[in-house]
Amino acid sequence: MSDKVLIVDDDPSVLKLLEKVMHSNDLETTLADSGLAALNCIKNNTYDMILMDVMLGDMEGFEVIKKLRSQGIQTPVMIVSGRNEDYDSLYGLSLGADDYITKPFRPLVLGAKVKALIRRYKNQVLDSSDILECGPFSYNTSTMRFYNKGEEIILSSKESSLMLLFLKHPGQVYTKEMIYEHVWGNSVAVDDNAIMVYINRLRSKIEEDRQKPAHIVTVRGLGYRFIP
Incomplete structure (x- = not known):
């Protein structure tokens, strides 16, 4: 069974690109175009990884991460953002994100990072x-x-x-x-x-x-x- 990735971004073109990268790495995907849609997905499903944009239409991705961690949901989260600022990456990490990559990204690098995060998280559970x-x-x-x-x-x-x-x-x-x-x-x-x-x-x-x-x-x- 393939690992499942939730992709959260309010830009349809970015959603399609991220979905394509995940599929090329044999990962199943669910797409969410808003923070609320992401929270509803997570409420009703289990994922192995979450790719989170910072700037969403209804709320910041940071707010979604806060809500997840406050509920005890420990699914790995990678922020995928067009804002290349140290503050954003450090703030995201401080809220409980696990990694940060900026747009434009190299698909091979993103795919490798996602699979490595999923693997380490699963090994951590079994160890x-x-x-x-x-x-x-x-x-x-x-x-x-x-x-x-x-x-x-x-x-x-x-x-x-x-x-x-x-x-x-x-x-x-x-x-x-x-x-x-x-x-x-x-x-x-x-x-x-x-x-x-x-x-x-x-x-x-x-x-x-x-x-x-x-x-x-x-x-x-x-x-x-x-x-x-």
Whole structure:
């Protein structure tokens, strides 16, 4: 069975182009031309990937991502936008998007990125036993739900991947290269900003004081260590 991709864009020509790229990669597609249409699709169906435009007719794609993550939906989201600005990419990542690509894009690159994201997300679900416990934290890998002292904390797919890395190896120092290779699947072109975005997001969710973290600790000059 082919993986399913939801494509969200209010430009019919872009929808057709994205659909063509996905079909060339043996992926099934559903098309949505507005934020509301996308939310309705996600409410009634399950997808392996979402391609999200930023500027939609009825709302910004960022708002759609917010709603998904607030509902605990962790389907990988890639922003596909014509706005080539660092703010947009960092803001999208901070809301829980998993990747960002700008228009015009190279079809081969987009297809490879989408398939890689789907593969990593599925491997993440299958990797390890159902319940992983470490200090006050627990993670149910079958339901992709994370808890701190029994209280559920909503994580995006990349936050989940990073949190699982820490939970499985408490006390180990991870360099930025190691983190980027594990979470993004690439250790050659490390994006320091992307790593900092997700470290800060996790800290804001699990630390009592994000400015003085007790769990995700910076090891100066090296990287990060997780102390449960």
